[in-house]
Amino acid sequence: MVDNGDPRVMRTRRRLVDAYRALLDENDGRRITVTSVAARAGVTRSSFYAHFTGTGDLAVTALGEFIETVIAFARDAVREGGSKREVNEHATLEMVRFIDRRRDEYGELLAHDADFLRAFEEAFARSALRSLLARAPVLGDPEVTARYAAAGTVSVISWWLRENIELTPEALAHELILAFPIDFSGPLDGVG
Numbered sequence: 036m037v038d039n040g041d042p043r044v045m046r047t048r049r050r051l052v053d054a055y056r057a058l059l060d061e062n063d064g065r066r067i068t069v070t071s072v073a074a075r076a077g078v079t080r081s082s083f084y085a086h087f088t089g090t091g092d093l094a095v096t097a098l099g100e101f102i103e104t105v106i107a108f109a110r111d112a113v114r115e116g117g118s119k120r121e122v123n124e125h126a127t128l129e130m131v132r133f134i135d136r137r138r139d140e141y142g143e144l145l146a147h148d149a150d151f152l153r154a155f156e157e158a159f160a161r162s163a164l165r166s167l168l169a170r171a172p173v174l175g176d177p178e179v180t181a182r183y184a185a186a187g188t189v190s191v192i193s194w195w196l197r198e199n200i201e202l203t204p205e206a207l208a209h210e211l212i213l214a215f216p217i218d219f220s221g222p223l224d225g226v227g
Contacts, residue, residue, distance in 0.1 A: 048086050050076040052100065055093050059137045067140055091144055091151040098134075098141070099158035105129045106162040110169050120212060120220050127188075127215075128208035134192060135204045142196035145189075152189065160185035163219070173218045180216045187214065 054075035058067050065071075067090055073083045087093045109126035113119055134141045144151040163181035167173050173180065188211055194200065195207055202210070212220050 044086075047076075047078055047082060050078065051083060051086055051093060052097050055090070055097050059097070059140055066143070091148045092154070094140065094144055095151055095154040095158060098155060099162075101133055102130060102159055103162050105133075106166050110166045113170065123215065123219050124208055124212040127211050128205060131192065131204040131208045131211075134196070138196055145193040146197045152193065156185050156189045159189060167218060170218070175216065175218065177218075180218050184215055184219055187211075 051072060054072050055067065058071060058075060069080055069083050069090060072090065072093065073080050076083075087096070105126045109122045112122040145155070160182045163184050164177055167177040167181055191207070191211060191214075195202060200207075
């Protein structure tokens with residue numbers, strides 16, 4: 036797989052990610068394939084495989100970019116004095132809505148692609164860890180807290196999609212934030 040700073044390589048990779056996201060946004064119920072992404076990006080299948088191992092790998096990249104954007108926004112909002120609970124509930128809601136709007140694709144990947152599941156959890160954990168390390172102080176070990184939050188969140192979202200649980204994205208985000216470690220959610224009003 037290609038991994039260098041050549042601007043042409045980076046542009047091709049960006050076109051592939053953008054093509055994938057555009058196909059997700061169209062959400063016409065058809066499974067997204069390497070052929071459809073490559074055609075949308077205007078590249079060959081071999082060029083696709085020079086960058087990604089398959090659509091699951093590309094899906095992780097697209098989802099990871101989205102999560103990082105949302106978490107960076109949350110980090111900045113907390114630094115500027117926003118309530119951890121409110122900011123992180125909003126960030127969690129944005130992530131759940133993003134996945135919900137693309138539930139056919141992400142639900143399938145979360146249910147049947149163990150590599151995607153692990154990579155999604157790892158991307159979430161890395162973003163969460165960066166967020167925790169930007170704050171001071173934290174109560175527990177930042178890596179343990181980030182991995183705990185990532186594993187729990189990914190597991191609950193997978194269950195919600197797989198079992199088609201009757202919770203709105205808003206209700207799911209609220210339940211997740213209630214279960215988050217205090218370093219992400221802050222104390223409940225009147226507690227601690």
